[in-house]
Amino acid sequence: MIHTLIHHLARLMALLGGIVLCLLVGLVCISILGREINDMSHAGYFGSVGSWLIARGVGPITGDFELVEAGIAFAIFAFLPLAQLTGSHATVDIFTHGFGPRANHAIATFWSIVMAIVIVLITWRLFVGMQDKIRYGETTYLIQFPIWWAYAASFAAAIATSIVSVYCAAMRLTGARKI
Numbered sequence: 364m365i366h367t368l369i370h371h372l373a374r375l376m377a378l379l380g381g382i383v384l385c386l387l388v389g390l391v392c393i394s395i396l397g398r399e400i401n402d403m404s405h406a407g408y409f410g411s412v413g414s415w416l417i418a419r420g421v422g423p424i425t426g427d428f429e430l431v432e433a434g435i436a437f438a439i440f441a442f443l444p445l446a447q448l449t450g451s452h453a454t455v456d457i458f459t460h461g462f463g464p465r466a467n468h469a470i471a472t473f474w475s476i477v478m479a480i481v482i483v484l485i486t487w488r489l490f491v492g493m494q495d496k497i498r499y500g501e502t503t504y505l506i507q508f509p510i511w512w513a514y515a516a517s518f519a520a521a522i523a524t525s526i527v528s529v530y531c532a533a534m535r536l537t538g539a540r541k542i
Contacts, residue, residue, distance in 0.1 A: 380441025
């Protein structure tokens with residue numbers, strides 16, 4: 364039962380991260396297109412249509428990099444649970460591939476525990492950082508959205524990552540075959 368819930372949580376977070384990432388790609392493409400159309404309009408490539416486009420405000424999306432920064436932070440934390448659950452993190456096994464299964468299991472268990480500790484620590488610090496951003500009312504420079512929103516989204520994804528990481532470490536410690 365808990366195994367199924369953990370899998371669903373990891374997949375849901377990856378799906379949300381993928382949706383946010385796709386939206387960010389679309390945002391960047393539209394912003395670049397707007398910037399190029401604006402530049403070409405100012406250069407006179409479109410004639411009188413260019414003046415009309417400029418008057419309508421065609422150009423880059425204001426604050427696009429602020430939105431991308433916040434969205435990417437969330438997406439990274441959203442992909443971590445599935446990567447942890449499936450063991451998809453990058454590994455270097457030049458030395459360990461020759462070790463026996465017991466040694467490799469011990470190494471994997473050690474790193475699962477380290478990952479769980481580090482993720483829980485990061486989650487805690489995200490929470491503290493979010494509280495500071497709320498307290499001081501910090502906003503982004505261009506579009507003035509509260510910075511704590513990005514912290515809150517990343518914190519929510521980090522909680523899911525913490526749950527999955529602790530679960531994976533516990534399963535490795537107990538010697539469970541199925542993670």
